């Protein structure tokens with residue numbers, strides 16, 4: 001069942017620009033984690049570092065017992081077979097039709113006969129609602145369709161680890177709801193380890209087991225969903241409530257005096273539709289559960305395991 005990813009003391013810069021530093025977290029095997037953070041805080045850079053496409057300055061990323069930051073290119077090639085990745089821009093080959101794009105990892109990494117490849121490709125295309133679009137080129141379809149083609153391609157190798165960079169951006173709300181259900185169902189069926197970067201707070205509140213937040217070059221917090229959703233940490237609260245008042249500004253960080261003033265004002269306006277009062281008073285939205293057709297038990301076991309064991313897991317940065 002899934003593979004744990006253990007990140008320790010990870011730091012990445014480009015030239016003099018430090019993107020984030022000293023990031024440590026464990027993505028538990030078979031669980032769904034979400035990474036949040038304002039635009040430009042390095043979420044995409046983080047995903048690329050986890051698959052070894054970018055090399056960190058310091059720190060380690062241990063996957064299936066191997067530190068991928070120290071692997072050579074041909075060793076990385078092997079470890080990458082464990083991953084299914086949806087990049088933020090979809091990263092489809094522009095001159096290949098959708099069928100060939102989605103078949104690509106199978107042809108590159110396996111020796112499966114074409115008949116078997118066809119079965120898998122059509123199954124995944126069906127799963128993301130793209131049947132009938134096999135012959136289309138990426139330039140001929142909508143942004144949402146490209147996104148779904150990228151999702152299908154990320155799934156063809158039945159990965160142990162699934163990394164999705166904003167799978168929901170460019171999708172309409174109904175498709176986002178389907179996508180969230182698809183993620184939860186997939187996790188129940190294949191029990192892979194998921195890390196999803198998203199800006200969609202509603203999804204972040206319902207789907208994952210764990211939530212992390214990157215801000216100001218640091219991992220502010222990473223831990224079980226319930227702990228982040230009830231956290232009193234100002235950056236975490238501002239982000240998970242999607243509000244303007246707080247330390248996060250439009251273009252830059254705000255100064256401390258302004259933040260304090262805003263938060264004090266918030267405290268006076270209780271009719272604003274969100275909870276600002278006593279600590280831990282936020283509503284905990286119900287977790288999205290696998291659909292009724294999902295009968296295989298691993299996910300249910302995972303939920304039972306987590307609920308039986310009180311939350312002894314560490315919260316980073318709390």
Ligand SMILES: Nc1ncnc2c1ncn2[C@@H]1O[C@H](COP(=O)(O)OP(=O)(O)OP(=O)(O)O)[C@@H](O)[C@H]1O
Pocket residue numbers: 014019037038039040041042043044045046088
């Ligand atoms: N290959 C690169 N070379 C130099 N700088 C880079 C490179 N890739 C990313 N950056 C810089 O790293 C920072 C973080 O970028 P990243 O794309 O990870 O942000 P993000 O959190 O994913 O933002 P968004 O939510 O808008 O997708 C940005 O300042 C970006 O310019």
Ligand SMILES: [Mg+2]
Pocket residue numbers: 043044045088165
């Ligand atoms: Mg990004």
